[in-house]
Amino acid sequence: MKQVTILAIESSCDETSAAVCLEGKILSNFIANQSVHEKYGGVVPELASRAHMQNIVPVVDAALKEAKCRLQDVDAVAFTQSPGLIGSLLVGAQFAKSLSLALGKPLIAVHHMQAHVLANLIDDRRPAFPFLCLTVSGGHTQVVLAESPLSLKVIGESIDDAAGEAFDKSAKLLGLPYPGGPLIDKYAKQGNPLAFKFAEPQIPELNFSFSGVKTSVLYFLQDRQREDPQFIEKNLADLCASVQHTIVQVLMKKLKKAVKQTGVNRVCIAGGVSANSGLRNALQQTGEQLGWQTFIPAFQYCTDNAGMIAITAYYKYLAGEFAALDISPAARAEW
CATH class of the missing domain: 3.30.420.40 (ATPase, nucleotide binding domain)
Incomplete structure (x- = not known):
């Protein structure tokens, strides 16, 4: 049986992250932080969404290369749907939808807080x-x-x-x-x-x-x-x-x-x-x-990261929980 490969994207706040998961094992987990907010004393939503647009392509590319994975090897594309800054979520959602449509592969929407919990399932000791x-x-x-x-x-x-x-x-x-x-x-x-x-x-x-x-x-x-x-x-x-x-x-x-x-x-x-x-x-x-x-969890899976989105998407993939292409990101949503 073919092993399941998932490409996941996280963009709920001010970290742009991409990860590749193979059969529940995280092969790569890249995170780009945004230093632009430091002088304002907090995250500026408009600046965050613009930075995501700059970061998302190189971050996804880096995650695929580290995992030695080609886009055509991906079985599903996952993204953070909610909660978060709506402008930031939109960047990740639209990028994931575009990949899903172009590749003809399923789309998986992940709740950010559910993913934080399931980050505890990434390491061998779980x-x-x-x-x-x-x-x-x-x-x-x-x-x-x-x-x-x-x-x-x-x-x-x-x-x-x-x-x-x-x-x-x-x-x-x-x-x-x-x-x-x-x-x-x-x-x-x-x-x-x-x-x-x-x-x-x-x-x-x-x-x-x-x-x-x-x-x-x-x-x-x-x-x-x-x-x-x-x-x-x-x-x-x-x-x-x-x-x-x-x-x-x-x-x-x-x-x-x-x-x-x-x-x-x-x-x-x-x-x-x-x-x-x-x-x-x-x-x-x-x-x-x-x-x-x-x-x-290991430190890299504590803060916002795509590894936790990937592990959650893996279980949703096994359960057949896929999203439609017209799904919208939400600042807040129930689990």
Whole structure:
């Protein structure tokens, strides 16, 4: 039987990525980042979509070459349909549709957050079903119960801001450049996580809230800077460590509650914030203490990437879940 080869494209925000997957194994995963947004302190949608148009052809070409794959060898073309910046999504969607039509091969539409969860199935060490996944990114924070590759249920999510946004906005308050989340992680390694205490919103069940964390950091810094204008500079490492500790504690408390409620002790993390060393360490330590089996994707599959789109598309291909050429990308869509 012929092995299935899938070309996948990810363009939901400010990374242009392409990957080739052969029978569930990722052969290549190329990512082009966009530095143009740094001076604006965040992603500018119009600039992001223009950069995608510049990057998509060379990125797809590089992914095919590394995988030693020709376009005619591809059995299906996959792309991120939602959620994301609509202009960015359009570039990937239209490119994928054009390839699908030109090659006469099926088109597969992938939900970005589903793909983050299934990134845990890429490496050789992968969780058995069912498993829980804490999916944490700049736009989403969710606890997902995965019963099979295509049967995923969100059992908890943020009612306002995402954890990644709390990291980035706190970093901005601390005067750190965009993207600030990784810089908080960097400085936190040199600081005391218990030096300062910030609010931990108490939200019912398995849902999250991070707007209160940002507000707590804002008011705390305003009060301290009135007393000492150099307060942030003098305490940057401790502030970063304390902010990170607060956010990670909120996440881990909900994850412990989810394990208790579901009885599922195979636990994964996914999404851009899963690259955070504080969260990774907390998951591993908690797993050892409570007897969980823990799984963390490789760094290249934590941030937005086409490898996770490819692995999701592989399972959709096996299930015969193909998309029509008139399918439209969406800023938000249900799983």
